[in-house]
Amino acid sequence: MSELSTTSNTPTLIKERIILFARKNMGLVSTLISIMAIGLALLIGGILIAFAGIDPFDAITYLVKGSFGNRYGFGETLTRFVPLLFCSLSFAIAHKSGFFNVGAEGQLLMGAVGAVLVGAYIDGLHPVLHVLLCIIAGVIFGAIWAGIAGFLKIFLGSDELINTMMLNYVAILLVDYLIHGPIKPPESYLYVSETILPSAKLPIILSKSPLHLGFIISLVVTAVVFYIIYRTPIGFQMRTVGANRRAASYAGINIVWATIVALITTGGLAGMGGAMELMGTQFKIVNGFSAGYGYDGIGVAVMGRYHPIGILLAALLFAVIRVGMGAMQRGAGVPFPLLNVIQGLIIIFVIASGYLTNRLSETVIGGRA
Amino acid sequence: MSEEIYLSFRNIRKSFPGVIALDDISLEIYKGQIHALLGENGAGKSTLMNILYGLYHQDSGEIFLSGEKYEQNTPKNAIRHGIGMIHQHFMLIPNFTVLENIILGQPSPKPPKLEKEYFRNEILNVAKKFGITVDLDLLIEEISVGMQQKIEILKALYKGAELLILDEPTSVLTPQESQELFKMLTALNKKGTTIIFISHKLKEVMQISDRISVLRDGKLISTVNKSETTPHELSRLMVGREIITQYSKAEIKIGEEILILDDITLGDHHNQHRHLLKNVSFKVGQGEIVGIAGVDENGQKELAEIISGLRKPTSGKISMFGKDVTHCTTRQLIEMGMSYIPADRRNQGLVLDFKISENAILETHYQKPFTRGLSLQRKVIDKFANELIQEYDVRTPSINVPVKNLSGGNQQKVIVGREFLKKNHFLLVMQPTWGLDVGAIEYVHKKLLEAREKGVTILLISTDLEEVRKLSDRILVIYEGEIVGEVDSSTDIEEIGLLMAGSHKH
Ligand SMILES: Nc1ncnc2c1ncn2[C@@H]1O[C@H](COP(=O)(O)OP(=O)(O)OP(=O)(O)O)[C@@H](O)[C@H]1O
Ligand SMILES: [Mg+2]
Numbered sequence: 001m002s003e004l005s006t007t008s009n010t011p012t013l014i015k016e017r018i019i020l021f022a023r024k025n026m027g028l029v030s031t032l033i034s035i036m037a038i039g040l041a042l043l044i045g046g047i048l049i050a051f052a053g054i055d056p057f058d059a060i061t062y063l064v065k066g067s068f069g070n071r072y073g074f075g076e077t078l079t080r081f082v083p084l085l086f087c088s089l090s091f092a093i094a095h096k097s098g099f100f101n102v103g104a105e106g107q108l109l110m111g112a113v114g115a116v117l118v119g120a121y122i123d124g125l126h127p128v129l130h131v132l133l134c135i136i137a138g139v140i141f142g143a144i145w146a147g148i149a150g151f152l153k154i155f156l157g158s159d160e161l162i163n164t165m166m167l168n169y170v171a172i173l174l175v176d177y178l179i180h181g182p183i184k185p186p187e188s189y190l191y192v193s194e195t196i197l198p199s200a201k202l203p204i205i206l207s208k209s210p211l212h213l214g215f216i217i218s219l220v221v222t223a224v225v226f227y228i229i230y231r232t233p234i235g236f237q238m239r240t241v242g243a244n245r246r247a248a249s250y251a252g253i254n255i256v257w258a259t260i261v262a263l264i265t266t267g268g269l270a271g272m273g274g275a276m277e278l279m280g281t282q283f284k285i286v287n288g289f290s291a292g293y294g295y296d297g298i299g300v301a302v303m304g305r306y307h308p309i310g311i312l313l314a315a316l317l318f319a320v321i322r323v324g325m326g327a328m329q330r331g332a333g334v335p336f337p338l339l340n341v342i343q344g345l346i347i348i349f350v351i352a353s354g355y356l357t358n359r360l361s362e363t364v365i366g367g368r369a
Numbered sequence: 370m371s372e373e374i375y376l377s378f379r380n381i382r383k384s385f386p387g388v389i390a391l392d393d394i395s396l397e398i399y400k401g402q403i404h405a406l407l408g409e410n411g412a413g414k415s416t417l418m419n420i421l422y423g424l425y426h427q428d429s430g431e432i433f434l435s436g437e438k439y440e441q442n443t444p445k446n447a448i449r450h451g452i453g454m455i456h457q458h459f460m461l462i463p464n465f466t467v468l469e470n471i472i473l474g475q476p477s478p479k480p481p482k483l484e485k486e487y488f489r490n491e492i493l494n495v496a497k498k499f500g501i502t503v504d505l506d507l508l509i510e511e512i513s514v515g516m517q518q519k520i521e522i523l524k525a526l527y528k529g530a531e532l533l534i535l536d537e538p539t540s541v542l543t544p545q546e547s548q549e550l551f552k553m554l555t556a557l558n559k560k561g562t563t564i565i566f567i568s569h570k571l572k573e574v575m576q577i578s579d580r581i582s583v584l585r586d587g588k589l590i591s592t593v594n595k596s597e598t599t600p601h602e603l604s605r606l607m608v609g610r611e612i613i614t615q616y617s618k619a620e621i622k623i624g625e626e627i628l629i630l631d632d633i634t635l636g637d638h639h640n641q642h643r644h645l646l647k648n649v650s651f652k653v654g655q656g657e658i659v660g661i662a663g664v665d666e667n668g669q670k671e672l673a674e675i676i677s678g679l680r681k682p683t684s685g686k687i688s689m690f691g692k693d694v695t696h697c698t699t700r701q702l703i704e705m706g707m708s709y710i711p712a713d714r715r716n717q718g719l720v721l722d723f724k725i726s727e728n729a730i731l732e733t734h735y736q737k738p739f740t741r742g743l744s745l746q747r748k749v750i751d752k753f754a755n756e757l758i759q760e761y762d763v764r765t766p767s768i769n770v771p772v773k774n775l776s777g778g779n780q781q782k783v784i785v786g787r788e789f790l791k792k793n794h795f796l797l798v799m800q801p802t803w804g805l806d807v808g809a810i811e812y813v814h815k816k817l818l819e820a821r822e823k824g825v826t827i828l829l830i831s832t833d834l835e836e837v838r839k840l841s842d843r844i845l846v847i848y849e850g851e852i853v854g855e856v857d858s859s860t861d862i863e864e865i866g867l868l869m870a871g872s873h874k875h
Pocket of ligand 2: 414415416536776777778
């Protein structure tokens with residue numbers, strides 16, 4: 001490549017140098033662009049906050065302090081991170097397999113139902129076994145919920161976007177019904193589910209904080225998921241089906257089977273997220289149990305560009321925002337709708353920066369994305 | 370012919386990660402000429418044109434258009450400057466009409482109304498001016514590939530193109546359609562349109578161009594006037610050596626029948642009275658190459674899909690290696706030793722977003738040694754992919770490049786290599802040399818003949834009559850889904866051509 005720099009006139013030489021540098025350090029460039037995007041979104045957010053008559057620096061201080069400035073906040077951020085990560089893994093794996101699953105919200109809820117049934121009603125188990133069984137129940141319930149949508153798609157050809165979305169509402173209403181009767185503790189006046197037994201609770205791993213074992217589990221699961229996707233035959237088949245169905249059938253890949261595995265995984269992951277949230281944080285199902293983790297998971301996956309490291313970072317960012325914004329609201333009095341606007345800004349800017357990087361690498365750096 | 374410079378490239382350089390695609394290219398295109406670009410697969414032809422059209426930016430160097438510096442190369446700006454490009458893969462919307470496709474993206478004279486009638490007149494005027502006849506109300510999916518190409522050209526002309534770039538326009542056309550295209554291009558050229566034409570077919574280049582430039586490894590080797598050169602010289606300039614186009618075929622004894630089609634019929638979903646394939650019966654023996662000749666869209670694709678298990682016939686029986694395989698899945702056939710090179714490389718033969726190494730194991734990824742236990746064996750796979758790119762001369766910096774970044778011909782080489790390197794006893798080969806340069810064609814042909822000598826059974830489906838004649842032991846002619854004749858490979862082209870056109874019916 002050294003001969004590239006022998007061009008005679010200086011302006012193009014500098015341009016070539018920049019291009020060459022960018023080409024060699026595409027990762028760095030795209031990270032810088034993302035960070036700039038977040039900065040820009042925060043800047044605009046700050047201006048909006050100032051317009052609302054609140055000192056933006058004050059607000060930012062609360063954001064930082066609340067989300068990782070102290071032990072408790074730090075633990076809480078990492079706790080929020082867990083269901084977000086599971087839901088984004090769920091979306092990412094479906095995406096890679098050519099399946100648009102916007103149903104993580106419902107699958108997560110159903111997973112929590114599965115875990116509550118095992119966690120609250122089966123007594124006398126060894127904690128390790130009990131925890132394991134709860135997780136498995138969560139996975140199965142989530143997988144079944146995704147499976148219904150998949151069944152409708154594979155055998156009736158109905159669109160999975162609509163199916164998974166509608167099943168979210170079904171799940172929400174079903175849970176609502178359950179906590180009004182079947183799984184409500186008889187003596188309770190509140191509409192909640194039975195609380196899981198102590199043996200089904202996940203242990204705390206950071207004292208004086210809510211951080212529980214689910215955090216470690218979520219990291220391990222991330223590694224396993226990406227290993228399956230990139231390093232195993234079934235993962236290869238799922239990706240092939242996702243990238244090009246015609247090529248997949250040409251290659252003799254069983255598309256129905258690959259899709260079924262993808263469905264079980266995508267639903268299972270969201271369900272596992274629900275189980276974790278239940279067993280580590282909430283211990284019972286209340287109205288509004290999920291608070292939109294399923295939908296945020298989509299944002300996390302897109303923002304993290306379906307890449308393992310990207311998803312981990314994006315999930316962390318979302319968790320920081322979620323927790324930090326609570327603190328901003330309580331501490332600095334930033335109104336909630338404004339917080340939503342700022343969160344939206346960050347998502348839009350980061351996604352837009354992704355497109356910018358793509359375009360750059362397409363025309364200038366070389367290699368159409 | 371006027372010798373006014375219309376377009377000049379000055380010191381264009383473009384590199385991609387690991388490759389220098391264009392190395393200091395300086396080239397002049399004269400106004401009103403047909404200028405051909407020749408070069409091996411991966412020489413940089415498409416890249417140069419993509420830069421001109423604004424799909425890529427050069428790293429350095431300048432472009433001058435009618436004497437003025439042309440900066441800001443984006444497709445939009447290119448259209449504004451009268452540059453039109455016809456890509457090898459058309460960009461028309463299948464379920465839109467011709468008219469709708471042409472006006473797509475054009476601002477309406479009276480928004481928010483679409484004003485189709487206004488556009489219709491305008492387009493018909495342009496069509497008349499250039500002597501193109503079209504029916505604007507047909508759906509794109511209803512018209513032939515040759516017609517679609519005409520529409521693409523008309524679309525470019527309607528947008529005011531004075532320079533037309535055609536990237537391998539004839540590789541998807543039948544010989545007849547190609548001739549028609551040339552007639553049209555010559556007519557356009559007479560009316561003043563400048564044309565840049567990329568092709569691997571020396572005959573075509575010699576037929577229609579005024580000047581010819583040869584690229585090799587990103588460098589401009591030479592630019593010559595057509596009248597001062599010969600196909601021989603051109604192919605030597607391109608690959609740097611002589612190309613053999615006549616092969617001697619070894620005499621071998623044809624063995625037992627490996628592939629038997631018995632009365633295969635395939636109905637048409639949309640039309641009960643039509644058949645896509647009708648009573649097709651034939652046999653191919655071990656060590657035999659049987660060619661299926663025919664004009665495109667006469668049932669070849671369906672035939673290949675049925676033989677490869679991708680589609681089930683309405684009636685009839687297929688057996689392979691002495692077993693009834695009518696109801697076998699594609700994977701079972703692959704495991705029995707079938708290899709299939711499909712015609713549609715971009716949508717069927719490859720996963721464009723996957724790396725070369727992943728495409729190399731598309732069908733065999735789950736087998737030993739690529740998978741052991743639960744895991745894909747990276748090292749084994751990479752080693753295999755490296756062997757493939759070496760042996761089949763795939764020009765790429767590494768096996769980790771997504772195949773969509775390979776040049777068209779190099780994509781084809783990945784498929785060919787994969788199918789040949791796989792365990793195979795029966796090769797189903799469709800248009801195996803599409804988009805390949807002369808050197809690569811020679812190589813693939815040699816490989817096919819080698820396989821035959823080793824006793825592999827080969828069914829070669831191609832619209833390229835010369836290729837079919839050169840390689841086959843026997844030729845079957847397909848017309849409207851029926852086998853209408855069997856001839857041997859020494860039969861002359863005219864006679865086969867008549868059969869292909871359905872002469873038996875008259
Ligand atoms: N988007 C890209 N990213 C990386 N490398 C690329 C890209 N496009 C082209 N290349 C490389 O640049 C070189 C020139 O490619 P180009 O497509 O111009 O070849 P070509 O002359 O058109 O060949 P063909 O006859 O096979 O179409 C090749 O080595 C190719 O691998
Ligand atoms: Mg090309």
